[in-house]
Amino acid sequence: MEQTQKKPFRLTRNHWLTLGALSAFIILAVVADLFFDAFTLRVFNLCAIYIVLALSLNMLNGFTGLFSLGHAGFMAVGAYVCALLTMSPQLKEMNYFLMPIVPWLKNLTIPFLPAILIAGLAAALVGFLIGAPVLRLRDDYLAIATLGFGEIIRVLITNAQPITNGAQGLKGLPRYATTFAVWVAAGLVLLFMVLLVRSSYGRAMKAVRDDELAAEAMGINVFRVKVTSFTMSSFLAGVGGALLGHMITTIDPKMFTFMLTFNILLIVVLGGIGSISGSVIAAIVVTVLMEALRFLDEPMNLIIIRTQGLPGLRMVVFSLMLMIVVIYRQRGLMGNKEFSWDMLNGLFVKKGRKGGSDHV
Amino acid sequence: MTLPLLLQHIVNALSLGSLYALIAIGYTMVYGILRLINFAHGDVFMLGAYVAFYGITLISLPWWAALIAAIVLTALFGIGLERVAYKPLRDSPRISIMISAIGASFLLESLAVLIFGGRPKGVPVPDVLSRVVRFGSVSVITISLIIPLFTFALLAILVYIVNRTKTGMAMRAVSTDIEAARLMAVDVNRIVSFTFGIGSLLAAFGGIMWSFKYPQLNPLMGVMPGLKCFIAAVIGGIGSIGGAVLGGFLLGGIEIMIVAFLPTLSGYRDAFAFVLLIVVLLVKPTGLLGKRSTEKV
Numbered sequence A: 001m002e003q004t005q006k007k008p009f010r011l012t013r014n015h016w017l018t019l020g021a022l023s024a025f026i027i028l029a030v031v032a033d034l035f036f037d038a039f040t041l042r043v044f045n046l047c048a049i050y051i052v053l054a055l056s057l058n059m060l061n062g063f064t065g066l067f068s069l070g071h072a073g074f075m076a077v078g079a080y081v082c083a084l085l086t087m088s089p090q091l092k093e094m095n096y097f098l099m100p101i102v103p104w105l106k107n108l109t110i111p112f113l114p115a116i117l118i119a120g121l122a123a124a125l126v127g128f129l130i131g132a133p134v135l136r137l138r139d140d141y142l143a144i145a146t147l148g149f150g151e152i153i154r155v156l157i158t159n160a161q162p163i164t165n166g167a168q169g170l171k172g173l174p175r176y177a178t179t180f181a182v183w184v185a186a187g188l189v190l191l192f193m194v195l196l197v198r199s200s201y202g203r204a205m206k207a208v209r210d211d212e213l214a215a216e217a218m219g220i221n222v223f224r225v226k227v228t229s230f231t232m233s234s235f236l237a238g239v240g241g242a243l244l245g246h247m248i249t250t251i252d253p254k255m256f257t258f259m260l261t262f263n264i265l266l267i268v269v270l271g272g273i274g275s276i277s278g279s280v281i282a283a284i285v286v287t288v289l290m291e292a293l294r295f296l297d298e299p300m301n302l303i304i305i306r307t308q309g310l311p312g313l314r315m316v317v318f319s320l321m322l323m324i325v326v327i328y329r330q331r332g333l334m335g336n337k338e339f340s341w342d343m344l345n346g347l348f349v350k351k352g353r354k355g356g357s358d359h360v
Numbered sequence B: 001m002t003l004p005l006l007l008q009h010i011v012n013a014l015s016l017g018s019l020y021a022l023i024a025i026g027y028t029m030v031y032g033i034l035r036l037i038n039f040a041h042g043d044v045f046m047l048g049a050y051v052a053f054y055g056i057t058l059i060s061l062p063w064w065a066a067l068i069a070a071i072v073l074t075a076l077f078g079i080g081l082e083r084v085a086y087k088p089l090r091d092s093p094r095i096s097i098m099i100s101a102i103g104a105s106f107l108l109e110s111l112a113v114l115i116f117g118g119r120p121k122g123v124p125v126p127d128v129l130s131r132v133v134r135f136g137s138v139s140v141i142t143i144s145l146i147i148p149l150f151t152f153a154l155l156a157i158l159v160y161i162v163n164r165t166k167t168g169m170a171m172r173a174v175s176t177d178i179e180a181a182r183l184m185a186v187d188v189n190r191i192v193s194f195t196f197g198i199g200s201l202l203a204a205f206g207g208i209m210w211s212f213k214y215p216q217l218n219p220l221m222g223v224m225p226g227l228k229c230f231i232a233a234v235i236g237g238i239g240s241i242g243g244a245v246l247g248g249f250l251l252g253g254i255e256i257m258i259v260a261f262l263p264t265l266s267g268y269r270d271a272f273a274f275v276l277l278i279v280v281l282l283v284k285p286t287g288l289l290g291k292r293s294t295e296k297v
Helices: A013-035 A038-064 A071-086 A089-095 A112-134 A139-159 A179-198 A200-210 A212-217 A222-248 A258-271 A276-297 A313-328 A341-348 B003-034 B041-057 B063-089 B094-116 B142-164 B166-176 B178-183 B188-213 B223-236 B241-261 B263-283
Strands: B132-135 B138-141
Touching: A013 A038, A013 A179, A013 A341, A038 A071, A038 A179, A038 A200, A038 A222, A038 A258, A038 A276, A071 A112, A071 A139, A071 A222, A071 A258, A112 A139, A112 A222, A112 B263, A139 A258, A139 B094, A139 B223, A139 B263, A179 A200, A179 A222, A179 A276, A200 A212, A200 A222, A212 A222, A258 A276, A258 A313, A258 B094, A276 A313, A313 B063, A313 B094, B003 B041, B003 B138, B003 B142, B003 B166, B003 B188, B003 B223, B003 B241, B041 B063, B041 B094, B041 B188, B041 B223, B063 B094, B063 B188, B132 B142, B138 B142, B142 B166, B142 B188, B142 B241, B166 B178, B166 B188, B178 B188, B223 B241, B223 B263, B241 B263
Parallel strands: none
Antiparallel strands: B132 B138
């Protein structure tokens, strides 16, 4: 602000680091796609999907200060809409053996890209319809009402058998969520979030989060900001759900319980509520841990203790992790700060010299 | 629909409503004092049922002794839970403490899967409770009669404690203004512990009775009743014990009656409570018996 003269753009060390990291990642993605085994690749891609989902929840919880617990519902809407639009008529016939599918959906098949956009829009529409009445409520009430809506969506999907195939779910979805697709989606969502947070709109969201009354006094239409943020978040949740469905290739209503929302909430809290880079890092860490810790559920042979396999131990570890973070380090990994190379620099340079660095 | 059948449904609605009311009281008292949705309350309910089950099957206690032991243990557990998971966060933003509650709920569920096993367990229902009593042409299982009776007895004791004893007065003081109560030399920590103890006690009783009425246990059995009872507390007006009871009976009644009269909708049974919640919140956000409070700047 003090400088009136614009500095000519120069590539600093940090730009080079960013470019380097980016190209290293692209190479990693290409290598992963070509050489990783199916399981590792799946975990790798799941990271991308969780990034999308964590960012969409963070937009609400972190940037607008709306505590929503209904995310799984919007994901379900996205996953189902996308699946129904992309499945071929033969596949639909195979799935709907208990009750025939409604005729207008029977022969409808469109490519993945428009389907996933429509899925996001459908989730956004549901989000808008739900948000408009519910967002008048205050924090805890909002949490419980969104939780309720998530549950209602799931019950509706279970019971709307001619459309969704009910509790049997849909099997054999085309595997469209390739490494390329999911990471491009994650990249786009990340870019969108960064731009959004820096825009005037993002500032309005943060103002609403920090003090609703003050924001209103500054001329921000609080209700509209809330509804828009809720709708955008639902859109991203729908896209994330659609990607998840097309990666696992099987969806059923049981997948979209509160448990799923819990996993995403865990990521957002661990990463730091209100930090984009925190969400990204935590999404990767949690997804990898979730898979890496699967051994906890299997029979173990520690020298002294021999267990018969303890299904559930993994979830115990994760719930404990969430509680410990909330109790002892409330701000999560990143707090509400963003990752920067200078931050890393600060980690490695000795404390005494830290103050001496002259670039800010 | 014949009259006897209708009476039968009414008895069912009364006993389900009683169970809901018992659990809803725990939510409403904790919310009244700490402004916290105790997500783990439904799991405390589950825990009570399991402890009683193991009391009966493992140590072969008589059922009433197991009931009492389980209630006491669960109440102590509830107090411990508050100390560990909520007390360190009492001055933090409300979202943190709510996240901690969600974490505690998942921890209890997954610990239950780990320790008790994920497979459902059949509960040995004592003969006294599973006898069929006939009133004319209406036949009722004794448990369905015992639940409302005990519920009303417990409610009477609770109302006495809250309105007539010194501890009750302190509870009301803390729920009105925690800071002012502290200045008036009320031991807030003791009152909070006491509240959690009573809430968990009622939930444990509800859980055990639930397991005698629907004799099957599983680690996730507390999730749905827990959510519904929170809804019952909100519908009645959270923070008000009378409201929680009203909400519990209302919810239990509506649920049983809809399934009875509109059986085609029974697949949507679990969604009714949420629809009702949203309607009530939109029409009267403070609940049926809740007090109106204005936000001061």
